[in-house]
Amino acid sequence: MKILFTVGGSQAAVFGVAPLAAAARNAGHEILLAADEPLMAAAQSVGLPAVCITPERMRYGQDGMTATVRIDALLELTRRWTPDLVVGGLSHVPRVLAARLKVPYVRHIWHIAPMARRDRTAVAELQPQLERLGLTELPAPDLFIDLCPPSLRPPGAPAARAMRWVPRVSQRRVEPWMYTRPEGRRRVLITAGTRNLMLDTPGSSLRRLVDELTGAGAEVLIAALPEAAERYGAELGDVRIGWIPLDVVAPTCDLAVHHGGATTAMTLINAGVPQLIVPDNGYGKAVAEAVSGFGAAVMVDRHRPQAGQDPDEVTVAGCREILADPRYAERTRTLAAETAALPTPDEVLREIEALAAR
Known part of the structure; x- marks a missing residue:
């Protein structure tokens, strides 16, 4: 055929x-x-x-x-x-x-x-x-x-x-840190998928988010296009940035922050990773609403900032909430089991x- x-x-x-x-x-x-x-x-x-x-x-x-x-x-x-x-x-x-x-x-x-x-x-x-x-x-x-x-x-x-969702992304040479959890530290992945160079956070300060996460002891990875790594790498402090095979690294993460792409969301669900989603368009918002509505994510809508709150702080607070509350990971694992069946x-x-x- x-x-x-x-x-x-x-x-x-x-x-x-x-x-x-x-x-x-x-x-x-x-x-x-x-x-x-x-x-x-x-x-x-x-x-x-x-x-x-x-x-x-x-x-x-x-x-x-x-x-x-x-x-x-x-x-x-x-x-x-x-x-x-x-x-x-x-x-x-x-x-x-x-x-x-x-x-x-x-x-x-x-x-x-x-x-x-x-x-x-x-x-x-x-x-x-x-x-x-x-x-x-x-x-x-x-x-x-x-x-x-x-x-x-x-x-x-x-x-x-x-x-069933089967993760499939462009690969690169796999190194041990990609498939190994860091000892004694949480790992947070940040990505804007393949459509954007870098994640657009509510206050447009990705550096602040990275600093807050690393300051709390987390290891931060930024999965990005090679041109993004070249352009922004020096500005983002002590992080690994570049093309990281999402399907390889996802099972080692405790949290992922991303733009609401369906491929990104499903690869993370497949690996049982809770998510903070900052949607970059209407479709991404629909993804964020569905996953957060199930209890497996927190959505931060940068187009509708909460009155009286620092928009960057809202993102940071959402990350803290997910890392502190095991229910997000539990709900994500429930979705992972559903899709695996x-x-x-x-x-x-x-x-x-x-x-x-x-």
């Missing part, structure tokens, strides 16, 4: 789909990953055969603006390499492609933010493309795979096939194979 995986947005989209794509490849299927140019390096870093379809990064919610270019690029690709099944994510462009090719379509996302309204808007924006391609409607996905733990799914979320990518692949065999 030939399966076309499609991704857009940030590197997190590549890391999220990689376990299922690898499972398909390991089972003997031919796969290709259609991605934007900024995501090609991430695809290569996790061993996926990738082809570039557009030079610029796709942004969710812009289907109508970029649909013609993306659909035409995908149609050109599939004239030379015709898939038996298409796997897409947040964008509905791959769904148009699957309808045009008359092959099954699988939607594969981490469904935590209520997206029904945005989905309806995106489908409406694609109507001109349907007419252009001679399609009367955009059929529903043949299978919806959701990586979100059932306990975190929003009310009214569509029925889905749950699948979900079907693996190999198991879900069997359902995908059945779709193509119809």
Whole structure:
């Protein structure tokens, strides 16, 4: 079977789909990953055969603006390499492609933010493309795979096939400190994911947060892009900063402070690490609200500072609270156990194979 995986947005989209794509490849299927140019390096870093379809990064919610270019690029690709099944994510462009090719379509996302309204808007924006391609409607996905733990799914979320989260990130040479807990010290990880150079704290003072944590005896690691380490490393005191494989270091951490990325949050949940989340957009806020609502995190909304409080102190106080209260770690371990019990990518692949065999 030939399966076309499609991704857009940030590197997190590549890391999220990689376990299922690898499972398909390991089972003997031919796969290709259609991605934007900024995501090609991430695809290569996790061993996926990738082809570039557009030079610029796709942004969710812009289907109508970029649909013609993306659909035409995908149609050109599939004239030379015709898939038996298409796997897409947040964008509905791959769904148009699957309808045009008359092959099954699988939607594969981490469904935590209520997206029904945005989905309806995106489908409406694609109507001109349907007419252009001679399609009367955009059929529903043949299978919806959701990586979100059932306990975190929003009310009214569509029925889905749950699948276990399997961490997958770009790797580097692993050193003993990455997989070893420091003796006699707490370890706190800070990251802004792959989309931002550095975490934007409420008071824009990451140095103060680092100083407060190290002053309390914690070891601080900052997982960041190489260019961030070069630019900010000298300003942040006695910390390790640079590209750190999150899946390797997470099990050694007592707390993680991050931006609310779904890939980051799920990798930390998988490792049983409580979180302080400073969301950098609406989707990150939805992630933060869900995880904090379960009791596995504290959310600090930098766009809504608490009256009369120093915004940096709010972040520091949240870190102190999580480190002092074992209930956060206990709730995170509950989520970790829940996700560990979900079907693996190999198991879900069997359902995908059945779709193509119809």
